[in-house]
Amino acid sequence: MLSILLSALLLTSAPKDDWRTPFEKGNGNTTATYAECIAYYQKLDAAYPEIQLRAVGPTDSGQPLHEVIVSLDGQFEPTAPTGRRRPVVLVQNGIHPGEPEGIDASMALVRDYVQKKELRRQLENVTLVVIPIYNVDGALNRNSTTRVNQDGPESYGFRGNARNLDLNRDYVKQDSRNARSFAELFRRWQPDVFVDTHTSNGADYQYFMTLIATQKDKLAPAVSEYLTQRLLPALNTGMEKRKSPLTPYVDFEGRTPDARGLVGFLETPRYSTGYTTLFNTIGFVTETHMLKSYTPRVQATYDFLDVLLRFVHQDATALTQARALATQKLSEQKTFPLSWKLDTTAAEKVNFRGYTGRTKPSEVSEQLRLYYDRKAPFTRPINYYNTFRPTTTVTRPQAYLIPQAWGEVLDRLRTAGVPLQRLTRDTTLTAEVYYINDYKTSPRPYEGHYLHNSVTVRSTQQALPYHRGDYVARLDNATARFLIETLEPQATDSYFAWGFFDSILQQKEHFSDYVFEDVAADLLRRDPALREQLEKQKQQDPALAKSGAAQLEWVYRHSKYYEPTHLRYPVARWQGGLLPVE
Structure with a gap:
């Protein structure tokens, strides 16, 4: 029998x-x-002083989000980051309640870590925090059919929450109460390691669990080195000893994983581990295999969490030193990447344990279909592409200037712990201002938004009026990277990309063509340089030359009548020194 099924018989002090x-x-x-x-x-909370269960905030279901803290000395509040003597491991379960292994594994793990003397020792210098079920809404919506590709359990929750949001796309945009409660919990604990438990879809292979580790190139160098040189090797060794070897998450572009190799997962800040990366937290997404039966999937999750906690206990000093160094280097960092591209020339080898992919006629379509032949297992080296290069970077401003009108954005900054100051008087400030040059928009909604991408901007220095109460977000603190990746419009998951600033994209005033014809003609007569510029543009653009309406629009946009706020991004970059703030 598996160890967690026997654990009730093996308790040493229950x-x-x-x-x-x-x-x-x-x-x-x-x-x-x-x-x-x-x-x-x-029940655990009532029986053990080392455990505390508490509600920490609302969810869209109307039920609270809970956290479970396991602390041997009864310290259930985090100390200041500079004073913390022990690392924090945060485990989140049930973001997709149809993938519930972590829910069941964590219940057994928390119990065992207080009841078994050998396991208690692992928490002498570690605080364990568990979110029992993050997507409470989906957990209450149980069924037995929506995970059609999955072998058990008999019934389970639903992926979408009460608003049909996928919460693992909501960490930055925070449309759900769940995400806002998580952000406050995360800010409070500032965990050193974060684990988000899942079940995978996709190919068939021999592994019970695959693993997404925070993309190494996106982490601060000190934490990235710790992850790749110390933590990941220890996890791989430990899981191998448990007879549950790990492989990187099986994401691939060929017909089967061995065709062209595995591709690293680039988690942007919409995802759990992409969000936690912004604060130098090492993140893992455990993905047990959908086609394995439920009990070994729970066991693999339990084993992973146990192996992780044992190593964090053993290596606590090195882990906290790596994060401290990352925090120090963040204060010195001048440029920040905003978008990334996979380097297809850089590959390492992983010894992959798969099944041979074959084809046979489909009983549905009579066309050839793929299947994996479990009678033909293989173990062989395949390529693993996990190096990403920045494609867009930006220099760090001293601060961002944010007009108080943009309350939705400001609320999200506060939730993330951004220190915000307010101007104490009306003033005019000269700052770097963006105009949106171009962007593409998804034709279909994605998680309640029409996402923008391929954003390009034009930068200019401009004197603008600011009012008493407008906000200043400085970048001389631990939220610097979060601010850059949410407030720079070119960033993949910026608040501009998610549509929080869409009102600037719509022109509010225009002209009647029959009236503006005379105004435009007078403008061109009075300004020969403007006339020359128009003629040159017509030579370069045949479509413009053929369209009277387009030429009229061109003159309007180059005149004083064109509204200056159209396409002007309202968050400005400040580099000018002291500001009149409270």
Whole structure:
């Protein structure tokens, strides 16, 4: 039998109560409901002073988001980052409640870590924080059919939350109450390591679990080196010893994983580990394999969390030193990447344990279809492409100037812990201002937004009026990278990309052509240089030369009548020294 199924018989200091989890009481193919999960943690909280369950904020379901803190000395509040003596590991479960292994594994793990002497030692210098179920909304919406590709459990929650949002696309935009509650929890704990538990879709292979580690090129160098040289090797070794070897997440571009190799996952800040990366937290997404039965998937998740905690306990000093160095270097960093591209010339080899992909006639279409032949397993080296290069970078401003009108954006900055100051008087400030030159917009909504991409900007120095109460967000603190990746419009997951500034894209005033014809003619008579510029443009652009309306529009846009705020991005970059702030 698997170890977590026997754990209730192996407890060294358990009370006489039945401490089996709902999963352990079942048939190996069931997962705890939301009510069962919270009730189990309430029972642990009541029995053990080392455990505290508490509600930390609302979710869209109307039920609270909970956190479970496991602390041997009863310290249930984080200390200041400079004073913290032990690292924090934050485990998040049930963001997709149809992928519930982490829910069941964490319940057993928390119990075992207080009841078993050998495991208790791992928390002597580590604080464990668990989010029992993040997508409470989806967990309450149980069914047995929506995970059609998955082998168990018998019933489970739904991927979308109460607003049908995928919460693993909501970390930066924070449309859900769940995401805003998470951001406040994350800000409070500032974890050193974050784990988001999942189940994968995709190819068939021999592994019980694949792993997404924070993309190494996106981490600060000190933390990236720690991840690749110390933490990942320890996790791979530890899971190999548990008979549950890891492989990088099986994302690939060929017909099968071995055709062209695996491709690293570039988690942008919309995703959990892309968001946590902005604060120098090492993130992992565990992806157990959908086609393995449920019990070994729960076991693999339990084993991963156990191996991780053991190593963080053992290596706490090196981990905290790496993060401290990253924080120091952040204050010195001058340029920041905003977008990335996979380097297809850089590959490492991974020894992949797969199944041979074959084809056979489809019983549905009679066309050839893919299947994986489990009677033909293989183990062989394949390419793994996991190096990304920056394609767009930006220099660090001293601060961003944000008019108070943009409340939705300001609310999200506050939730992330950005220190905001306010101007104490009306003033005119000369700052670097962007105009949106071009952008493309998705033709279909994605997570409630029409996303912008391929954004280009024109930069200019401009004197603008600011009012008492407008905001200043300085970049001399730990939120610098978060600010840059949300407020620079070219960034992949900027607030501009998510549509929070769309009103600037619409022109508010225009002209009647029959009236402006005479105005335009007078402008061209009075300004020969403007006439010459128009004629030159017509020579270069045949479409303009053939269109009277287009020429009239050209003159309007080059006149004093064209509104100066159209396409002007309202967040300005400040490099000018002291400001009149509170």
